Amino acid sequence: MARNPQLNANGELIHLLSTEGLPKAILTHILDTADNFVSVSDREVKKVPLLRGKSVFNLFFENSTRTRTTFDIAATRLSADVYTLDIARSSTAKGESLLDTIANLSAMAADIFVVRHSESGAPYLIAQHVAPHVHVINAGDGRHAHPTQGLLDMYTIRHYKKDFTNLSVAIVGDVLHSRVARSDIHALTTLGCPDVRVVGPRTLVPSDLSHMGVRVCHTLEEGIKDCDVVITLRLQNERMSGALLPSSQEYFKSFGVTPERLRWAKPDAIVMHPGPVNRGVEIESAVVDGRQSVVLPQVTFGIAVRMAVMSIVAGNVA
Amino acid sequence: MARNPQLNANGELIHLLSTEGLPKAILTHILDTADNFVSVSDREVKKVPLLRGKSVFNLFFENSTRTRTTFDIAATRLSADVYTLDIARSSTAKGESLLDTIANLSAMAADIFVVRHSESGAPYLIAQHVAPHVHVINAGDGRHAHPTQGLLDMYTIRHYKKDFTNLSVAIVGDVLHSRVARSDIHALTTLGCPDVRVVGPRTLVPSDLSHMGVRVCHTLEEGIKDCDVVITLRLQNERMSGALLPSSQEYFKSFGVTPERLRWAKPDAIVMHPGPVNRGVEIESAVVDGRQSVVLPQVTFGIAVRMAVMSIVAGNVA
Amino acid sequence: MARNPQLNANGELIHLLSTEGLPKAILTHILDTADNFVSVSDREVKKVPLLRGKSVFNLFFENSTRTRTTFDIAATRLSADVYTLDIARSSTAKGESLLDTIANLSAMAADIFVVRHSESGAPYLIAQHVAPHVHVINAGDGRHAHPTQGLLDMYTIRHYKKDFTNLSVAIVGDVLHSRVARSDIHALTTLGCPDVRVVGPRTLVPSDLSHMGVRVCHTLEEGIKDCDVVITLRLQNERMSGALLPSSQEYFKSFGVTPERLRWAKPDAIVMHPGPVNRGVEIESAVVDGRQSVVLPQVTFGIAVRMAVMSIVAGNVA
Secondary structure (H helix, E strand, C coil): CCCCCCECCCCCECCECCCCCCCHHHHHHHHHHHHHHHCHHHCCCCCCCCCCCCEEEEEECCCCHHHHHHHHHHHHHCCCEEEEECHHHCHHHHCCCHHHHHHHHHHCCCCEEEEEECCCCHHHHHHHHCCCCCEEEEEEECCCECHHHHHHHHHHHHHHHCCCCCCEEEEECCHHHCHHHHHHHHHHHHCCCCEEEEECCCCCCCHHHHHHCCEEECCHHHHHCCCCEEEECCCCHHHHCCCCCCCHHHHHHHHCECHHHHCCCCCCCEEECCCCCCECCCECHHHHCCCCECHHHHHHHHHHHHHHHHHHHHCCCC | CCCCCCECCCCCECCECCCCCCCHHHHHHHHHHHHHHHCHHHCCCCCCCCCCCCEEEEEECCCCHHHHHHHHHHHHHCCCEEEEECHHHCHHHHCCCHHHHHHHHHHCCCCEEEEEECCCCHHHHHHHHCCCCCEEEEEEECCCECHHHHHHHHHHHHHHHCCCCCCEEEEECCHHHCHHHHHHHHHHHHCCCCEEEEECCCCCCCHHHHHHCCEEECCHHHHHCCCCEEEECCCCHHHHCCCCCCCHHHHHHHHCECHHHHCCCCCCCEEECCCCCCECCCECHHHHCCCCECHHHHHHHHHHHHHHHHHHHHCCCC | CCCCCCECCCCCECCECCCCCCCHHHHHHHHHHHHHHHCHHHCCCCCCCCCCCCEEEEEECCCCHHHHHHHHHHHHHCCCEEEEECHHHCHHHHCCCHHHHHHHHHHCCCCEEEEEECCCCHHHHHHHHCCCCCEEEEEEECCCECHHHHHHHHHHHHHHHCCCCCCEEEEECCHHHCHHHHHHHHHHHHCCCCEEEEECCCCCCCHHHHHHCCEEECCHHHHHCCCCEEEECCCCHHHHCCCCCCCHHHHHHHHCECHHHHCCCCCCCEEECCCCCCECCCECHHHHCCCCECHHHHHHHHHHHHHHHHHHHHCCCC
8 A cells, every 4th residue: 555544645634543654744733733622621611513413433342431431522522423332242243344344334424433443453454445535543453553642642742841852752661562652652753852762671662662763771760861751651450460570569669650760850851641540550649649740631632632633534535 | 902003093103113014105204204314414414403302212122233323323313312221231130120111211201212122022012101202113123023124125125126016026034033024025015016025945934924925935046036126134143053054054055145146136136135244144245245235225224214213203193 | 527518618519419418498499490490301302501511421330220311311401411431341440549530531521420339428539539610419329328319309299298397208118228218318307307207127227217317117007107208218139138138028018018008198198219119029019000109200300300400510619
């Protein structure tokens, strides 16, 4: 496939599948559009009629109440009609293929599919098979990408730090398995961030990530030294015991962000986390609830960024 | 019960429980009304305010994500408020009777109940006990009836073939257990279709169906010979092994619709299926995705037909 | 905590957590406001725009399809956007704390949380931690309180009996474990009801309840003798066998309300039940369906009372 499947022939965004390969102008346009939507959630009437009468389908093949809810809220505040399919109980359980399910839902006159899937690439497959007026938004596919999380992280960084071109950003944790890390790295490098570091034990942060334009650090001190932004990643429970990591306590001892260690970063560094936080594993409670934490603003901005993405793709045709 | 429970004293439709016993004028009125709604789903704003402020309750005692979603979409595009009850987790699980559940929901000022139930007749029982302003739509009851599927099949046939009075229609598959087949047969004969054939092995198509006004055929060639419409039925997994059928491969060998066998029908014959399709069992992929297949238009028309049924019953009083 | 956490500094209702401690003027204001909403559900368009663009989150940590649906309907008829979180599958299942979940949902710009929780006091904890513009409504917490049920019971009694100050009200059943009974008792005594009796076996109705301003009766005859209102409580299945109660039949033999026994009460006494009814356990079918039963009007009034509570709290700020 020669052309970026996320863009139409005019270079306009028609699907959001990954932050990888998206031009800087598109990323910036999404963040600028989100600016307009941040205030909508503060209004008495938290709605704009931009997607009135449009049909948004939440297709969560992998469960995530939190992410699904943020998309539900974003679509509803754009006045769309939202249909959430309980995929586990649906026809796919009867042996229907993914593409047959999509074809059927398309025939119901869908406008946007929000897709989460445990298989990397599933949203791409869907995007290749929908009609020209239908848009696909990746809400997380396997270990591959979680572009709206990446974009809300960019929105948050820009909100607090204004300019990417002189920032040091550290991503701490299970980078190897993290679609959030991957989406953040691609967006940061595209937006001109000159110093992106990935930080964690060798089992979770392989040394050969330099092709992504990042610096690999295996100690927290080196990793967050003088940086402006510390993005902590969620440590999945299933990694905490076994071959990759001896225990969550061991992880915390070396890479948990505490108030003391945070002093290695710049005094005005912000601390981020995609949630839900494992307090006392990735990060100490005093940091989560402290003055440098922007974990809750991330959630708020996430609604606005998802409104921006939906309203932008809905305005373009393949 | 002397009067047809689906009609009021003026002969107007107040419940849709079965295509059986509905006069031709009512069936035609539903199809004509659906005509107006097909275009709604193509609009920028896919909504009309006909049921604004009405309360539609989806009561699916038997699970069906696909059918439930189509009713949800139809009601939402009519601007109704839709409440979907997770019946399995609700008070019926606490030992409350069906009629107590209905009485309670009626007291919440319901306007329409959309009911799917594994017991044949459950929607009739409910219709007998609701207040005069409340309407019941059968979304499938046991092996008895699935009238909106029957009506969307009629809409599809009329769309492609215009007139019922000179058509040959073949219904192929597990006719014995199919509420779709039953609803199709009643609608076809009422609408004046002179040649309805039911086709399948003796275990699934009993010979004594002639009282329904159909011809029984036990070979596919005889069944679809020169016909205009081939309706294939879904073969339920639970029938594929055991006494009724040796295996799904065996079934396909004799009754699966392939491009070659489809040549027995008229060259412009259409092929239908209620979905979800078991590719390679009832029908070969080349047929499902071929030029004669109208499987996806059926889905699109299904939304319009359900909008038509809801808007018609909501306008009448018992 | 010196101030009643349900009221702001001006004495206005900002959360509904319990009927206990609410002044008579507030209770009466809720019932008067509900009067205006009873007619809304009878209209052609069952909606008022009072909460348009507001976000109501249903947080049911304990399952209850019926109560959840009534809140869903009430919020929808006020034109709010309703988000129902499947808490069991959500981040709390991933080990996130209750307060982290609430903080995250607040960051999504929630206006009202409707909370049901198996732990007494959970809604209080939440109310203490939300932002000043966010409101918490208790939809049942442990054995503690179910204030909207208490208020709809008060609405029903006032509707049929006009004045509380000369009434005798009997609450029959498992008072010990009933949050409904507790909410009813506090509301009745605040509203000036001079004679509240609690009736049941010693295992379910402890003798030391007199501090609540009620009379304890251990026979049904003494309990409902000449009373105006009989509130029957649901007997939970889990109590029916074991230490507290020999069997449901035994309970019915002594405390089940039959047409014959109901003659002990005043001839115009009304019979109430919070539902779902165990016919033949708390109450005989002939009574549930009889002329003195107001069980279904309770359901109807419950929608109006919940609309009243939501519209009142949404108008006030902490």
